[in-house]
Amino acid sequence: MALSPKLSPTAPDATGETDVRADLRSDTVTRATPAMREAMATAPVGDDVYDEDPTVNALQDRVAELAGKEAGLYLSSGTQSNLAAVLSHCGRGDEYLIGRTSHVLVNEAGGTAVLGSAVPWPIEVDETNHFSAEDVRAAVKEPDPHHPVTTLLSLENTVNGHVQSVDHVASLASAAHDRGLAVHLDGARLFNAAISEGVGIDAYADHVDTVSLCLSKGLGAPVGSVLVGDRNTIGRAYRVRKMLGGGMRQAGHLAAAALHAVDHHVDRLADDHARAARIADGLAPLGPGAGLDVVLATNMLWITPPAEVHGALVDHLKEDGILATYWSPTMRFVTHLDVDDDQADHVVDSFHRFFERV
Numbered sequence: 001m002a003l004s005p006k007l008s009p010t011a012p013d014a015t016g017e018t019d020v021r022a023d024l025r026s027d028t029v030t031r032a033t034p035a036m037r038e039a040m041a042t043a044p045v046g047d048d049v050y051d052e053d054p055t056v057n058a059l060q061d062r063v064a065e066l067a068g069k070e071a072g073l074y075l076s077s078g079t080q081s082n083l084a085a086v087l088s089h090c091g092r093g094d095e096y097l098i099g100r101t102s103h104v105l106v107n108e109a110g111g112t113a114v115l116g117s118a119v120p121w122p123i124e125v126d127e128t129n130h131f132s133a134e135d136v137r138a139a140v141k142e143p144d145p146h147h148p149v150t151t152l153l154s155l156e157n158t159v160n161g162h163v164q165s166v167d168h169v170a171s172l173a174s175a176a177h178d179r180g181l182a183v184h185l186d187g188a189r190l191f192n193a194a195i196s197e198g199v200g201i202d203a204y205a206d207h208v209d210t211v212s213l214c215l216s217k218g219l220g221a222p223v224g225s226v227l228v229g230d231r232n233t234i235g236r237a238y239r240v241r242k243m244l245g246g247g248m249r250q251a252g253h254l255a256a257a258a259l260h261a262v263d264h265h266v267d268r269l270a271d272d273h274a275r276a277a278r279i280a281d282g283l284a285p286l287g288p289g290a291g292l293d294v295v296l297a298t299n300m301l302w303i304t305p306p307a308e309v310h311g312a313l314v315d316h317l318k319e320d321g322i323l324a325t326y327w328s329p330t331m332r333f334v335t336h337l338d339v340d341d342d343q344a345d346h347v348v349d350s351f352h353r354f355f356e357r358v
């Protein structure tokens, strides 16, 4: 039974009747590769709640090392990882500053407020989801019993595919640290940002206290995120994970997929970015002619057609077996491990055929 009213209408038909030719709804829709499945099947495992799973431990150590942090913690999802981070940094009634469009604020079911009584303070963002160090300074509350105590700045990178540069993250983090705040980075797609900027993830992680890294987005693992930081903070997150019901047992079978992804799927994120650019290039002629607005951001394309053709265009693309997130007025297409050049070209071709007809 499908439980998500929002996502299920565009999902591939489980009976196989729908001829899906390209699924660009999200980079989360990837299936484990044969090599990844082999790594999962043969992983040495133990009971991770007893801290005895060698593969989970290897994953945590490997990701912490890549980020240049002392410790890592494997969690079941990005949502759980961000929640464990915020609850490790904030006590009841503490305030955290966050970009108005951030996933933690908008798409994580209000967990930080529900489970941690942490108070979010949304900062306004520009069209690429940036805000400035001055915005951070202005948002920190003066010590006054009327105000919550501002404790944390929560960042995200990429945000909706948009890269925040290392210098920019450094300037935000230093504004926060100067006021005594901790800084958390939701790096669900930090590997995309790092590849795009030609740096390692440690270049970003150096400036912040904790980073949540998703293995189940562009890296293509079926499950999981790793939260990295100093030993004390990760120790607190370990306890929060247990409280959230996130202590897993022979999780090494899952961690093995994540380790495989870290070893084999990081550099290839450049292919996803190139494929998104290939689609953007292919659609460029439809800009002036057909009024199609295309914004390219790493592995994401934000496409806004003229309002009067939106519905017909969505029907046409679906008939062509193309799945995307068909929000209105702007649709989202995401490239990933399971999208190849032929599928990218099919998307471009489908758009052109539609606009030749209207």
Ligand SMILES: Cc1ncc(COP(=O)(O)O)c(C=O)c1O
Binding pocket: 076, 077, 078, 079, 080, 082, 103, 104, 156, 158, 186, 188, 189, 214, 216
């Ligand atoms: C930026 C960002 N952060 C966090 C998450 C949460 O990850 P999960 O779906 O694994 O809970 C997502 C999920 O899409 C995301 O896009």
